[in-house]
Amino acid sequence: MNKTSLIKTPDKPTPGYPPMESTLIPPMPVTIDPAWGVPSAEQCIAWWDDYQMFENIKAHSMLVAKVAVQASTLAAEAGIDVDIPTIQASALLHDIAKSYCILHSGNHSQIGAAWAMQLTGNPAIAMGVLHHVFWPFEPEADKYFLPLVISYADKRVMHDSFTTLEKRFNDLKVRYGKTEKIKQRIHKTFEQALVLEDRLGKLIGVDLNACSLDCGRLV
Template sequence: MKKSNLGAVVISAGYSSRMKELKPLLKFGEYTAIETVINTFRTSGIDNIIVVVGYRDNEIIEVLKNSGVKCVKNEDYSKGMYSSIVSGMEALDDKISGFFMLPVDIPLVKSQTIKILKSKYLQCDKGIIYPSFNGEIGHPPIIDCKYKPIIVSSDRSGGLKKVLEKYNEDSAKVPVFDKSILMDMDTQEDYKNLTEYFNFSAPTVEECYCILDLYGVPYNIIRHCVEVSKVSLKILYKLNENGYNFNKNVIQASALLHDLARSKKNHAEAGAKILEELGYKHVGKVISTHMDIEVDENGLITENEILYLADKLVKEDKYVELYHRFSEYSLKFDSNIEALKKMQKRFKEAEKIEKKIRNVVGEILPDIIERFN
């Protein structure tokens, strides 16, 4: 049984020459990149953190002076990243059994990703654990401390990747739902892309499909979710044209993932719980009411109402008008009074939402859907 005392080595010593600004101190919200990385490890239960500094080390040390991490200066930082990796490993506590290796260039790795990798490391017999997104390996790997002497004594040609490739039989790839494991920031364009990703507020479309795939959602359900997403966005665009300011990313992700747990009992709540565990609490809240909802007829239209209505307007993977769906269900549940009452309640709530939208945009839903086709 492996010990759970993992550490982290964060490389923050380079020149940032292509960026033209010091990468560790670039901001993501209220925190710098180096603080963001440290916060992620701390949130994930990793407290033994070594930050390797070099170029403009005093500025980074000043930012981290109250963080509780150990800053180690690599006097040979001009020789490249490998020398900083060695400096970081040598500073690790002897009690550490393994460590994450992460350059500050890749600052937005999610806490959930760190937890998934840690769990895999503790459960399997492999000494090197890599995260992968859609089959592509990214950062940070976990490296067992048995490899410290090998890495330190290497001739350093080809970098750490080349050294670890010799031990592929002792490695495992762990699929994660986190595109940021592949997103570094060498240039201003990279930083712009990372900032947009940071502000996205929801899993990207690519991450949504990855989540659906890894949770084994059947293709017919995915097709339904895709159509619900299209209908949701058509309603969103029209409402935003009329004074609302809905976040497209949240609505799109909520629609694509609303039937994530379709095979489970109370699948709306089950799906919401999964999304919350993945770090997308707001998207989970939108998903949680897509089966049953209480509509305030006099209130503002909500994200939850858009998804709820769009789901009722899609039969399998085709848009249908609301009264057609209700007619079908009335026939289907004609002999089941309780089920029929539940369906009547659901469609009454959908009609309330439909009316609220019509009052705002001055058009009926079929016309809105048709115009955006």
């Protein structure tokens, strides 16, 4: 994986939302180096307290991880080469900077990716954190399964409940759609989420919209 993908981020994006256009160069396909450390679920959860994560964000992160693990388990059963512990760690850490940014402002995916890289030394984990809000490249599920499944899992969890993409984004529009520009960005993210659902589903061979993904267990 091209580590530079961790720092090539859009110039001055609206916090929490994607740029309308992207000129970024796509990263290399995600590969996992066995030398990279992968923290356990227990370690990731301990870091939540170190970074003073709000309780509601902890609940959200736990369910996102379960959804990501369940989708990844289905992928593994379909013969797709996935690293479930790495995906689980990235999902558990995807909102590690959310509470900090609520209090102090900032882009929680960018700050969180930096923190995840510092904590784990694992660029694949950090990549999933960085891109969980929006994937600014062609969403090729076979090449970028890890960040795409993290992004998709996040979109299927509203607060601490498993939900549909439609309900999730209707909630986002109500809570954050204060301007027409932000509404457009939310809609663009919704459109991408539908594409991710289709691409990941076709790769795995499962209709993800009709599949219950909230029953998985952490590994």
